[in-house]
Each structure stands twice: as C-alpha cells, then as structure tokens.
Amino acid sequence: MTFGDLTYEAFAFGFFTILTLGGALGVVANRNLVRGAVWLIVSLFGVAGYFVLLSAPFLAAVQVLVYIGAIGILFTFAVMLTRSMTNLNERYNQQWWIAAVTSIALFGMLVLLVILPVFGEQETAVSDVVATTADLGVALVSGDAYVLPFEVASLLLTAAMIGAIVIAREEE
C-alpha cells in the first residue's frame, strides 16, 4: 500500500522514531523527573512500535507490559519517594560537554562500524516467514535451546526481587 513514495510502514517508522528519540531526549533533558519518567515511557512505547514493525508482537506486548506497566511505575514511585530532588538546580554535572562530545563520537562510531557495512544492503529481510510466538515459547523452554538461561533469568528475577526488598526496607 503506497501513497506516492511513502509506505505505511515508513510512515509508522517515522512516527515511532519521533516517539523513541523524542522521548529519549525528553528523558535526558527534562528537569522534572516525573516528566522524565513519562518521557521514558513514551520512548519505550516507540520501541514497542519498532518491535511491531519487526514482526515481533510478543516482544512488543512484553515491552509495554514490563516497561510501561512495571518499570515506568517503579520509576515514578522512586521519583516520588525521593521527592526533594525533583527540582534540582543543576541537571548536568561538570563533564556534560565532554559527555556530549563522547556521545556524538559514539554515535558516529556506531554508524561507521555497524551501520555503514550494512548500508544499502538488506532492504528486505531474507524471508517473509517469521518464527511465531509459539516458536519463541518452545525455544525458551526447550532443552536444546534456552531453557538454562531461562531458568537463570527466573532466578535472577527472584534474587533481584529479594535484594530490592532487603535493600530498600527501613532498618528496624
């Protein structure tokens, strides 16, 4: 489906890019941290959109669920619990300009090293047939594939949960 040269997908991609990068800039530049958390959510929502474009609906849904439903809330909570800092006079430390230069250099390096080699190639995927969510599910629990990392991940989550509780609870 095209309207002139602009495909729906390209349009969607542009929209999600604006969300993602705009949201990211919002996170980095915002003075107000609750706003920052909202920007983060916007940005991550854009990333979820990318996943949809890349035919990974499961990841998109998990992205929304985990980031927006859980991590976003968590950040908002943290910001509110440590409220006195929501309006800092100085957003950035002294090294912000070196950091800016470094980040731009990092971006340039990524473009140079990762993107230039594939530029112009891979206009389309090698196949339109894509593994389904069911395949992912099988792979995650299959003994030939990722069952061990999967279990380790669950262990990690348990440990993180317990650790977070222990660290954050008030001393009695």
Place this chain on the structure above:
Amino acid sequence: MVPLWMFLTAAAGLFAIGAYGVLSRRNAVAILMSVELMLNAVNINLVAFWRFQTPMDMSGQAFAAFVFVVAAAEAAVGLAIIISVYRGRRSVTVDDVDLLRW
C-alpha cells in the same frame, strides 16, 4: 519494508542519547532511566538483526527477552539502592556519593 540500516541508526541514536544521559545527569534516577534507554537500543538491534537475517532462529528474540529480565532486575535493585542511599544522605545526586574515592 523499512531497511535494516534505518532501524540500526535509530537504535544508535537512542544508545547515544542514553549514553549522554548516563554520563552527564547528576540525578541517580535519571541515570538509571538513561541506562534503560541504552538497554532498549540494544534490544532494537537484536530484534532488527533477528528479523532481517535469521528470522527462523529464535536467538534474537530470546536474547531480547533476557534483556527485559535484566532490565527489570536492574531497575528494581537500582531503585532500591537509590532509595536506600536517599534515606541515609537525603540526596540522590551521584556527585555526593563518592565515598569510594582515594
């Protein structure tokens, strides 16, 4: 279809912005948020390469799923630490937390 390099460029941009946030923000929560951005940039790359090059192999998606796990764990523990530090020092400015120097 949107070509691969566009996804990669967007991810690189997201990564660089996140890196800038990590390197320059003074607030620990903001730093953690920026770290989340960087992790997501990685995820975009993983999924993009998966889609374009090995769409029948589950490694890309599986790794992205594990990144979710790591991100969730990181956020939980990181924020817990921040809250704990805040309780002790009434501040979440990372410049103030420099007991490790010298």
Place this chain on the structure above:
Amino acid sequence: MDRTIGTLIKIAVPIVIGVVVILILNSITSASCLNDFEGCLVDGGMDTDLAGLIAISLGVVLVATFPLLVTILLIWIERKFAARIQDRIGPNRVGPIGLVQPLADVVKLLGKEDITPAGADKWLYNASPVMMVMSVLLIWAVMPLTPYHYGIDLEIGILYFIAVASIGTLAVIMAGWSSNNKYALLGAFRVVAQLISYEVPLALALLVPVMLAGSMSMVGIVEAQAGMWFLFSAPIAAFLFFISSQAETGRAPFDLLEAESELVAGYNIEYSGMKFAMFFAGEFMHVFTNGVLMAVIFTGGWYGPFAREAPLLAFTYLMLKSGFWYLLSLLMRNALPRVRIDQLMTFNWKFLVPLSIANLLMTAFLLKLVQEGGLAPSPEEASDFIANIPQTVVLFLGNVALAAFVMTLIRNQGREERLAEDAGEPSDLTVTPAPAGD
C-alpha cells in the same frame, strides 16, 4: 392461567420479533457490505489501497465508538440496578423510564467549570483522563465480536490485553501526581499498589484458558470453546479472573481508590467536569469490558446456535453473555461491603496468588495427563460437545478438588485463629466481627 399465558406471550413476542428482525437484518447485511466492507468497496470500483485505508479507519472508529456508546446505556442500567437493590426507583424523569438521564448528565458535566489546580503539572493532568479511557478502549481492538468482526486477530491477544490494561495504572498515578494534592497522591499510591497486586492473579488466571486453547489469540480462544466453555473446564480460573478484574476496575468491594469516607475522593479529587467524567466513563467501560472478556474467554464468546450463519445473532449472544457477567459484577458491587487495605492485600497475596499458582500447576498437570491418556478430543472433533466431555470432567473434578482443599485450609486457619483469639492473642490476618448476641 390466562395471566401466565399473557406473561409468556409478553415475553415471547419481543423475543420472536427481535430474532426476526435480527435475521432479516442479517440476511440483508451478510449479502452486502457488512461482512466484507473492503471487498465491497473494491467491487464498487475503488482503489484497493484507498479501500483498505477506509475500511481500517472505519473499523477503528466503529470498534472505538461502540463501547463509548454502550457506556451511556450502562450508566442507566447501573443506576437502575443499584436503585432496585436499595429499594428505590432510580432515574425515571428524563425520557422514557429515565433512559435519557445519562445524556442529561453529560450535558451537566460539560457545563461545569473545567478546573486545573494551581501548581498542577498541566500536561500530565490533562493527559491522564485520556489515557484512562484509552487503556480500556484499546482492549476492544482484539475483542472478537462475531465470527467475522474483530479489530485484529493478534497472535498474542491475551498478552496484549494485560499490557494495555496496565496503562490504566499509569494514568492513575499520573493523575494523582499531577494534581499537586496530597490526598490525590496518597490515593494514587493506594490504587497503584492495588492494581499492580491484582494484576498477578489476573495474569496467572488467564494462562489457564491460554493453555486449554493452545493459543493466546482471543479469536483462537473463542474458537477453542466451540465444544465446551472454559467455564466448565476451568472454573477456578474463571473465578480468579472475575474477582481480580473486579479489583482492577477499582469498584466495590475493592473501591479503596475512591473510599470517600477515608480519602476524600481518591486520585481524581481535583478533577471536575468532563475530565472527571472521563475517569468515570473509563471505569464503567472497564466493568463492561471485563464482562465481555469473561464472555469471550470463559463462556464461549459469540458461540451459540446459528452464530456462524448470522453474525448479528452471534453478536447478540456475546452481548447477552457479557450482560450476565456485567450484572453479576453489579450485584457484587452493590451487595458487598468495602474491604480494608490490609484485607485487600492479604486476600490477594495470601489467597488469590497462591491459589492461582496452584491452579495453574494443577491444570497444566491434568491437561498433560489427559492428553497422554488419550482423553483429550482430537483436533477434528474439538468442536464436538460429546468429545469434550471426558477432558472437561477430569479438569472440573481437579478444580473441585483444589477448591475443596483450599476451603479446608481456610477453615482450619479460621479455626486456629478463633482458638487463638479465645486464648487472647489478637490475630493479624483477619478481624472477625465481634459476636453479635451470644
């Protein structure tokens, strides 16, 4: 005798007329554009792309508008229902039997002053009611309304539902924070704690029908119930889902977020006029959406006699089933007292969550057993009622056994607590009301 016949005729005539009307409508529409709008446009000579765009846009508008319109009716139904329970008449002035009352309310709300409190974060303050409504509306995108009409058949429909519903939590906390009001923020905290907690049993309960259907797609789940409703093979999951979705809407008996007697009005205290109305519209819609979800996931969705032949009939079935669940939740709201925050959390973490985990494990185990034992219906006869019976019986018995086990545990626990109380130790779990008379 005459009265009986008269009553029967009174009941039967509208039904017959309704069925006839539906069938006539269906015969007109099914032949034409209702079932295949896009094809219809293309046949009419339209450009394919444009037809697709129009079809999609129209679908979006329809799917999004329908719940909003239904809400207006729902408000009336709810008020009438509550009134009956409280031995009142309910709205009866505006329009016939008060049917137009909600519209009047809307007009009233629109006329109210739209306040933004000083010091509020304007941007978020205005965005959160929208998000609240959005989080419910988005659910409808995957709802199979008839065999042929649904927004989209996502492979991961259930997950999509859970993900989208979690946006509502965000709306609440944003509303609470941006109002720059202590009560609003406290209310928001409580709500978020409640919503996040009840998402756990909700998600775990939903895994059971996913397992039974072998699919996360809503359409797939409905199709899988062709032979047998999941309500019968997974009653505990249905119970869990019903309870926790009720809690997710934040209505009585879980209405801590707007416990007027404790918290002024909860997170939305600063809102007025239409924005306040949007929160409420979102809530009403959410309740009804939960009814529809119960219908779709546990009671066969649009399935019914001749459903495939007559999509409108299928839609009617869906609405009837949803209506049943909706009324049940209204009954719950009006008949049960509000729980305390600690009871709320205890109920969730010490009862619902363990039960949902046990239920999940048990179902997985029994299902595997059934499949290995050859009792499961083969794919060809999956829609055959008889073929489904053995599997359903096994699963149902398993559920009954689990329920009995849990009830025994609770009874023993209760007995111990009573004994402890008699011995003078205060219980920390539940507070039993003081004995009334003896």
Place this chain on the structure above:
Amino acid sequence: MDVNFNDLDFLPWLIPVGPLLAFLIITLLTNRSQLVPATDSHEYGGHHPDYDGMMVPVVTPWSRVASIVVGMAGASAAFLISWTVFFRTVGIDQFGKDDKVYGSALDWMATGVTHFRMGVLVDPLTTVLLFMVPLAVMCIFIYSIGYMAHDPRQARFFSLISLFAGAMLTLVVADNLLLLFVGWEVMGVCSYMLIGFWYEKESAYNAAIKAFTVTRVADVIMLLGIAYLYFMTGTLSFREILYNPDVLDMLANTDAIIFGGFGFSAAGLIGILLITGTIGKSAQFPFHVWLPDAMEGPTPVSAMIHAAAMVSAGVYAIIRMYPLFEAGGHPHEGDLTSPLMLMTIVGGFTALFAATIAVAQRDVKRVLAYSTISQLGFMMAALGIGAYIAAFFHLITHAFFKALLFMAAGSVIHAMEHGEHHVHEHHHGHDHDHDHAPETPAIGDEAGAHPPAEETAALDDPGQHPGKHDEPHFDPQDMFNMGGLKDRIPVTWLTFLAGGLSLAGFPLITAGFWSKDEILADAWYILSDYGSGAHGYVFFMLAIAAFLTAFYTSRQLCLTFLGEPRTEEAAHAGLGGSRDIISITMQLPLVILAFFAIFAGFVGVPPEFPIFGAILSPDVNPFFEFTKYSLLVEIQPAKPPFNWIPVLTSFGVALGGLWLGYVMYGRKPLKAGEEDPLKKMMSPAIYTTLENKYYIDELYQLVFVKPSQWFSRVVVSEFVDRGVIDGFLHLVARAFTFTGDLLKVFNLWLIDGVGDGIPQGLGRFGLWFRRVQTGRIQQYLLYAAIAAVLIGVIFVVSTGLLQAAG
C-alpha cells in the same frame, strides 16, 4: 550417555563424584561444632598456646566420627571405581591407539554455532594416574585419621581434602582443557585453604596467601593460553586437538599474534603460556617459592600437594598437551620448539638449583619440599627433551615415594612432639594447671594433644607461649635435634629408608632408580646420536642433581635416624602404643606406600637391561608399551637402545651421593650441638646462601611484594620512607654479607641521593595521580566511553574500513 555402571564410557563420570559429594555432605551436614572456652577444652589440653583465653569452636564428637566416615566413604568410592577402570582397561591390547579410548561428553554450553562439550576421557595416561592418585589419596586419608585425630577442625579438614581429591580426579578424567583447568583452580583454592588450615598462625596464612598468589599469577597466564588455543582451534577437547595432525600443523605454521615476525608460531605462544601455568603449579623456578612454605599446612596436605595432586597436575597437564608443544619440532632428533626449550632450561636448572638448596636445610620437611621441586625439575627437563614417557614414569614413582616420605616425616615430627611433651611433663608438669584438666591415659591422646600447629620452625617466637617454658622454643622438625630415632620408631625408619633410597635412586631395587635411569638414557641417546646441546645440558644437570639428591637423602637419613639422640626430646620420641588406633592409621599407609616405592619401578624396566630386563620384562617395557598410545604415534620417542653410559652414571651418582652422605654424617654421627660438617667443607658464605635458598624469597619480597604494597597504600611519603629505604637497606645489608665493605659507601649514597629524591618524587606523583580517583562513577564511565571510542577509531583506521566504505 547412558547411566550404566558397567559401561566404561560412563564410569569415569563417577570417579570424582564420591569425594565431591563427601565435601558437600561434610560441609553442609556433619560439620557441627560448638564454642567452648579454649582453657576449658580438653581438646587443647587446657593450655594450648595459640588458643589461650579464646572461645574456640570445637567439633562435636559425632561430627568428628561422621566426617571421617563420610570422607573415607567418598575416597573409597573413588578408589574402587578408579581401580575398576584401571583393571578393566589395563589389559586391553593397544589401548589408546586411534579411537580405542573410553569416555563420553555432554553439551555444556552453546557458543555461537558450536557447542562446547564437557566430558570424561580414559586413555592410558588417565588409566595410570587412576592407579596412582586414588591409592595415594586413600593412604593420605587413612593417615589423616590418625594425624588429625585431635584437631578441633577435623570436619573442615576432611571436607577440604575431599574437595581437593575430587578436584584432582576431575582433572585426571577431564577430556578437555577447560575442565582440566576447573579442577586445577579448585585445587588451587583447596591448597590455599589447607595450607592456611591453622590460620591462627601468621606463618600459615602468609604461606597460604603466598601459594595462592604465586600460582594465580601463573594460572592467569595459563588461562590466556587456553583462550588463545580456543580462539585458534574452536575447541578445547584433547582428542580433537592433539589427535588431529591438521590442527597441529595449522598451529605450528601460523604466526603468533605477538612476535609473529620472528618465526614464532601460534603453537609456540600457546605452549609457552600453558607451560608458564604449569611451571607455577609444579613449582618450577621462578615460581617455586610457594612450595616449601606450603608445609605450613598439616602434613597430609603436604603429601597431597607434593605427591598425589597439585604438583603432579602440572606435569600431567604438560604430558596431556604434549603434541601441541612439540608441534613444529622434532625433539627426538634434537630439534626443540620454543616451549620445549623453555621446559628444558627451566627444568634442568630447577632440578639442580633446588637440589643445592635441599643440601643445606635443617628442617626435615623442608628438605623434602626442595627435593620435590628438584624432582619436578627432572620431569620438566625430561619433557623438554621429548622423553615424556620417562617423565610420566618418574611422575608415578615419585608420587609414591614422595607421599611416603612426607607422611613418614610427619610421623617423625609427631614422634618428636611426643618426646617433647614427655620431657616437659617430666620437668614442669607439676607447675601447670593442665594437670588439673582431665587427662586421658591413652598415650596416643597425649601425642596428639598438641595439634601439630607447632610443626614448623617459622613460629620460633618464645613470647607466643606464655608460661609454658622458659628455654628457647624446641623445634621438633629440626634434624639436628633428632638422631637415633631408628630404634624408637622402627616402622617409620624402615619405610623412610625405603622412600629415601627410592628418592636417591638406589640402584636396581628401588623405583626411583628405574625412572631416573630412563630419563638419563633418553637424554644420552639423543645426545650421542644427534649431538643435541639441549640433551647434553639436561644429561649433565640431571646427573649432578641426582648426585646431590642422593647426598641430601643420605644426610637426612643419617641425621634423623642414625647415631645417638642429640636431644632429650629425641630420646623420648615415640608414636605411642603399637596397637593404638592412631599409631596404626599412621603406619599402615607408610607400609603400603613403601611397597610401591620399591616395586613400582619394576613395571618400567627396559628389556635390554641385563638380568632385570630378562626377568621382569622379557619382551617389551610394559609401562612404555602401555602408555605409548596415549599420544599420536608420530610423537612417540624412539626407544633408546641399551647403553652402559647412562646406567653407569645412574649407578655412580646414586651410590656416590649416598656414600658421601654416609661418610659425612653416618660414619661418625654428630654430637648434640655440633655444626653441620657441610658448613666446614664449604665456605660459610655459600652454605648460608644455600640455607637461605639463594635469598629468592627476600628478592621476591623486595621486587614484587613491597612495590605492590606501596601501590595499594598510597599514604606515600612516610610509607616510602620506611618501606622502600629500609627495604633497600636490607637488600644491601644482605648483599654485603657476601661482598664486603662496599656496603657503607653505597648505603650513604643511597640515603643522601636517591633516598630523599625517590620518596619525595613518588609522593608528589601519588598526590597528583590520586586525583584520577574521584569516586565519581560517571567520570570513570566517561573514561570507559572515551576508550571505547578510541578503540573504535583505531579499529577503523587499522582495518581500512573507511576506505572500503568510502
């Protein structure tokens, strides 16, 4: 892999399981102790110096018994399975040739497109070790029952030593380098914990840290080698690399990533890295320093480290990887590759170097420690010149007689402590409150009433023994305090004699003779046929070392056992009643090992050897024949023809050394307080140097330890002033005991010039440099990011990616 206990492919998996399980059970279940005040504790005799006035954990009685039982059960299981495997494989014709081996592997880790496999392998090399290691382990375990009978941390000991044994067995049955490395590292940890077992003693924990650090340095280098090997070949499986001539050729013909331009192949680099690791583990120069100090641990641990496990592991690893080291060269024709050259030089030098040190030691265990280093040098040198079967043979025989010697030495010390106890009881007993403590009548108990915490001379601080005795602390390990023990502990004497003769290579009837002779024969054969200088070097170095070995063995035997007791303690030495359980558990292993120390050599007698060859190996050398299929056929050394020169050399050095030792120490036994006659013979300077082990420890202390201490503590000027200048002063002072009066001038110059300049300069540098350390994570991160960008830039520039893309 199927679980089938009759299946030799499966059985090796079970070998390490027993001890590892024992470790877990003891650690988690049976290690139960309670805190009691040390003075109330019967276990310490109420007066143990190291624990005075402290609350000490004492294992509960059932825990002691349970731990012993569990530990023994684990070791026995490993022993039985190992020997089952041994006896079922030993008879197989041409075992090990081509694919005639047993083992199985599991997918362990997905690494990209390949899977990393972990598994077990039984080939002739493994089989032989499966005979030796479990046997030695068993003996050590039995011995430990008696030796550790009264230690308060018995359970801990058995759990650690079980883990140690399990790790060694894992290493033995591993089929790939990584699993071998895992066992290797676990042993490193165990040795650390066991050497520091009596961690109340400063010397013990220092020794533990030393052993750990030194071997760690070597291990890191070894890990680099493993990583590089994996990078080059994509596998770490022994058989995939070493039985694959293509891979070996590839490695030999690829330039290494560093120094590649000098004809230095990847195989050479990998070899050198791996060998460095084994040099650390096998305590070769310059990494030998940890081994003598390792005697701070309980004696069974010393036996374990010196004989059965750690140091053998190093040599074993080299033999395993031998084709890799050899790739690209022909050692049997005098053409050595750089790793082999390294081994040759280091091994030959260490053999002689350590032997000279051993000559002048007074401590009975220290002599043995240096002799271990020396003997490992023998093996290294033999490996370097290609005689890997001879080296392997020597590894086995050495394990037997060295384990024996250590345990015998342990029982000597035990006996001496018993004598010491007796003496003190006699003199001072009535003044001490331990008389009021309940004393058990069993003599064995008394012997053990001192946990051998005072074993080493390193703790010679009388101040640490308040109220115990006033005279200078008696050292039960000093050989000059012994003498005449022959009649007091006859079983120990006989077994010690057997082990000592074997170590000395007493001709024809001891195992040590045959293995040493084979090394010399191999060296001589290539030397005479190809005129290879390396082989000549090895031959002469080893011959001299063998002579010294015989000499110090003879010295040790004479000083310890012959003559008259030189102290009262020695006169009352004894192990307790002969039917006492402790005495039995300490003597039984000695007897078993003595048997093998004598007779184990007879499996490797060359058939051409007159008389013995005809009787013991009429057709072929059985050991040689069995093990030769461990590696590729092309690599096997040619069988050296019989030649009288090396045989006579062996005879000559062994008998000559023994005779010289006897002449100096045995014929006219030393009187109490008499000087070492060696001191009179040599100039005192040389003797002192030898006695102080060439000051290597002091040198290391100065070169490595102290500098790292400055860098860790950055309280600069004061520290530098004290540490560095005094360090320099001490160095200079020591150096001047040899060289004379130059000291004062040098010293003055140092203080005036460098002394003020260096510390101040360092101080300023430190003050300036510490600003890098701001404690701000973001700043560190920024450095990392900048570094990443720079690396990227370098990568772009170096690969010409820009041009390619542009």
